[in-house]
Amino acid sequence: MLDAETTQVLEPVPPPSPPPAPKRSRARGYWLLAIGMLIVLLAGATLYAIAPLRTPLPTAAVTRTLPEATRIPGKAPVVPWPRTGQAALSVEGVGSFGTSGGNEPVPIASVTKVMTAYVILTEHPLDRGEHGPKLTVSAAQAAAYPAELARGESLVPVVAGAVFTERQALQAVLLPSANNMARILAAWDAGSVEAFVEKMNDTADALGMKDTRYTDPSGLDPGTVSTAVDQVILARKAMELPAFAEIVAQKKATLPVAGEVKNYNSLVGRDGVVGIKTGSTDEAGGCLVFAAVTRVGGRKITIVGAVLGQPGANTPVQLDRVFKATRPLVRTAAAALTVHPVVKVGDQVATVQGPLGTGTTIHAGKELSVVGWPGMRVRLDVDIPAVPDRLAAETEHGSITAVAGHGAPVTGTLRSGVRLEPPSDWDRIRQHR
Missing domain, CATH: 3.40.710.10 (DD-peptidase/beta-lactamase superfamily)
Known part of the structure; x- marks a missing residue:
């Protein structure tokens, strides 16, 4: 039995410190963070990459290369008008040679x-x-x-x-x-x-x-x-x-x-x-x-x-x-009066410029000949519908009409040149970069 003089006062003991976290758990957190950031970056990059694919392609531009009119080649005829009086001379369905005498x-x-x-x-x-x-x-x-x-x-x-x-x-x-x-x-x-x-x-x-x-x-x-x-x-x-x-x-x-x-x-x-x-x-x-x-x-x-x-x-x-x-x-x-060819098969009528360098041409698919005389003006009218994204080679597309003087119109078909295709997805993405 201890007496009062020998009694010891006990100090309170602090609780033990928690053991240090394992190094493996800390590294795992870093990896998760890195993976999350990578996913965000990849998602952004993907959205950036596919953005061009979500934008509609522009319509192909058609540029006419054929002149609006031409003249029948050769020297115009000299009309032997009478020396006195009046005269007029015309050709049905073609035009007038002119007049004389007022x-x-x-x-x-x-x-x-x-x-x-x-x-x-x-x-x-x-x-x-x-x-x-x-x-x-x-x-x-x-x-x-x-x-x-x-x-x-x-x-x-x-x-x-x-x-x-x-x-x-x-x-x-x-x-x-x-x-x-x-x-x-x-x-x-x-x-x-x-x-x-x-x-x-x-x-x-x-x-x-x-x-x-x-x-x-x-x-x-x-x-x-x-x-x-x-x-x-x-x-x-x-x-x-x-x-x-x-x-x-x-x-x-x-x-x-x-x-x-x-x-x-x-x-x-x-x-x-x-x-x-x-x-x-x-x-x-x-x-x-x-x-x-x-x-x-x-x-x-x-x-x-x-x-x-x-x-x-x-x-x-x-x-x-x-x-x-x-x-x-x-x-x-x-x-x-003779028959004159004014448009030959294969004559280029227009160019077609598609997106990203694609394109083709439009040319005459039929020879057009008119009745007239040398020097006569021939009007050339072209009707080319909107060009689609895809157009096979030598596809009938549009028409051309020739009118000599006041004559009846002569109409022929137009055809495409090389095959027209839209650019690939890769070309669209690469062009965007």
């Missing part, structure tokens, strides 16, 4: 009868070979014949009660140029000559014959005036009527009372001439509106023209001079 309205004599026949046939149409309705010569019309003959008019004999078909009456007007039958037809159609003349002028206005004024249906009155340009406008329309074109191409016809009559237009059947109408008076001189047909590349092409105001002391001289002035025009036009 555009002042002048008397046109019996060329007037083209409008007379045109109005009659538009009011009373006939097919080829069809005779149509009948008209009877009145006593008053027959009684006027001696005075008309005394004035030296161009006529066909008529008697009261004579019956003409519409076709026969038109033959009388257009072949031997019968003034009296022009007046008879006018009254038959409109009730009076004056009412018919109003129809003639209304028709001229409707056709755009702005420098033409009719005062009678025969052309005997010098107050009936027009221009070569206006008469070509009318001639082109008249030749679209089958019966008109058929009649003016005839060299002769057989009529009631008169028997056989001849066409005053002695050019018919020569140099391809198929009509249309002569005219001659002291005031008008020798006049001729003409049409001729020539073959070009297997196609029938119609040449239409007018020559007015050829001098001469009388009708035979005036007509002879107008015929001599006309033949060179017809021959020049026919000789100048």
